[in-house]
Structure formats: structure tokens, C-alpha cells
Amino acid sequence: MRNLSGRREDTQLRWRALLQELGEMDDDLATEYLMQIDRGARFYDSIPEEEDLLDAARLAFRYLLATLLERPMSAELADFPAAIGALRATQGIALENLTAAVRTDFLVAWSALLRLAGDDDMAVLALHVDVLWKAVDEFAMTVQRGYLDQWLSMARTSTLEQQHSLSDLFSGEPAPATVRSAAQILGLDETARYWVIGVASEETGRTVTRRLLNRHQTALDYVDRGVALILAAADGRWPDDDAVVDDLLTGLEGAVAPRSVPLPEVHRAAATVRMLVDLGLEATTLRRSWAQLSITQLSEVIEDLRWYVLDPLHDVHDHELIVETIQVFAGTGSISDTASALYCHRNTVMNRIRRFEEATGISLRSPRALAMVQLCLLPAG
Secondary structure, eight states: OOOHHHHHHHTHHHHHHHHHHHHTTHHHHHHHHHHHTGGGHHHHTTOSOHHHHHHHHHHHHHHHHHHHTTOOOOHHHHHHHHHHHHHHHHTTOOHHHHHHHHHHHHHHHHHHHHHHOOGGGHHHHHHHHHHHHHHHHHHHHHHHHHHHHHHHHHHHHHHHHHHHHHHHHHHSOOOHHHHHHHHHHHTOOTTSEEEEEEESSHHHHHHHHHHHHHTTOOEEEEEETTEEEEEEEOOSSOSSHHHHHHHHOTTSBEEEOSSOEEGGGHHHHHHHHHHHHTTTOBSBOHHHHHHHHHHHHTTTTHHHHHHHHHGGGTTSTTHHHHHHHHHHHHHHOOHHHHHHHHTSOHHHHHHHHHHHHHHHOOOTTSHHHHHHHHHHHSOOO
């Protein structure tokens, strides 16, 4: 018995003749295809228009016949499978539905070949059915690649648009139109309020995001100058910033803005959060860390300020006790409380305050001066 390839070779001329007849039926094939897919309702949810489906079906059968007959193709026809895959991705067709629809080409073409064939052609079709299936399968795979390439491109574009919108919200004062656009792209309620959370690394940011997901809260994140900023809806579960920190940042280096804000004010909250995160503290807020933040922000001039306060005291007797007393007094604002904290008489406290004022020329009765002195006497760093 001759082998399969030999028998296939003997029937090659008749197979090509049948294919050539099939190639003259592209309009009929396209119409039958449209019926097979219920005019698009079966796989496409009637998304593409009927004329779109007909045109695509004609080109699909022309492509398959050119492949099977090894005919040269125009550039448009050669690019058709990837192009139709990209188009269907853009139209939002599910990939599995697209693949099933494309493979319907085989059934339509095979049914037409059966109608064209005579009684003596059944063996010809049996010997070449796998050739037809292989051509349809390769066509489907090329369509899939075009679909996936377009889907990835759209996903990247979507991600870039989201990051651009987050940058608009986090990095500068946005115009009202920019806020509206960002809200649409990010799927946010423009009238709602949001918490801005910041952590020191992307990995820590993912931890916070997981904690939010565990609380059925979605979050948007944006990395800016090494700080991972997270935007979370203020839905009433957290009455204040301390509650947010205790719930989401326990054990993590990070901070939360002092209050929830509307979208136009996110950039201001983010600026505060960035400064707090730069302190390198665990689970902090502005209320908890204002002193350290003040020192950090005054770092370029703090030594000059300290000079005003400390240099005149160097030659004063017991200047260390005076500095300690002023530190406590600046924190309490009360002579009695200061005396109690230092286990001394209130007259001693008053005497040390007087000596401090005489040496430095700074009156501690002025709230502004007292605040400056308190900052200057805080530990550096």
C-alpha cells in the first residue's frame, strides 16, 4: 500500500482544483459564515456591525485560500490576521469568543468543499482535510497574536494614563478640568474625600495595598521620588489619621496625611506625607512627629538658631541645669508643672528662667519666642 504522502501527491491536482473553485465563492462563504455565527450574536454579542463581519469574513477566506494555494498576497492581506485580532481586542471581544468564531471558518469551508466535491472526490477531501485544518489553525494563532499584542498595548496605555493622572493629582495643584479627567480615568468619585498614605518603598506599598484589599478597600498607588504614595477612599471606617495609621501602618515605616481631602487637595496632603516619610519613622502622623519634622525642615538654619539660644549660656554657671529647666518649661508652659517634674521649688524654676532671659535676651513670655527655643533645644536628628 502506498504511503499517505504518495497518495496525497496523486490527488494534489484535484485538491487544488477544488480550492480554486472555493476561492471564487468568497461572497457566499462570507454569507454562510455570518449565518453560522448568528450575525455576530453567537460570539461577538453583536458588537461589530454586520458589514464589518462580512468584510472580515471575505478577507479571512481569501487569506486561507491564498495560503492553501501558495499564492502571493498583498501586504494588506498578509497583515489581515493580526489586524483583525487587534481590532477585535479594541472592540472588547473576549479572546475565547474570537478564537471560536475564527475556527468556524473551517466548518464553513469544509461544508462548501463537500458541496463542490463529486462522489470520486471524497477520498481527495479525506486526504487533505488536515491541510485545511492546519491552515485555519495557523490563521487563528496569528489572529490571537494580533489580539494579545493589541491587548498588551492597551493595558500599557491604560497603566500609563493612570500613572499620568495620579501624577497630576499628587505632584502639583491640578486645574478643575484635570481633576475631572483624572477622576474619570481612575474611576474615582470626584465629590468624595480620600486619605493619602505614604511609605518608604514599593514593597511596603504593596503590603499596605494588601491590607486595604483585606478590608475590601481598593487603592491606587504612585511612586514619587522614592516614596510610594497610596490613595484610599475615606469611607467612614477611620475617624482620623491616627485610626488610619493604627489600622494600616502598624509595623511599617510610613505616614498618613493629617486629614482626608477632596481630589483637588490631594497634592497638598501628598507634600506633607512625603516630608513625614522622609523622617524614617514607623506608623506616624503629623501630630505625632511635628517636632522632628520642624527640625528637619529647619535643618539648614537650625544651627544658627541654636547659636542664638545656647551660645550665650556657655559661660553661665549651671547652664546645663538652666537648659534642662527651659526644655521642660517649654514643653509644659507651667512653672508649677516644671518644678514638679524636676523635683525642685518653683522659685528655683523662676530663677533659672530669669537667668536664661538675661543671658540670651529672649523673653519666654512671648509664645513665638518660646516655640523657637523649644525647637532649638530639641535633640538634633
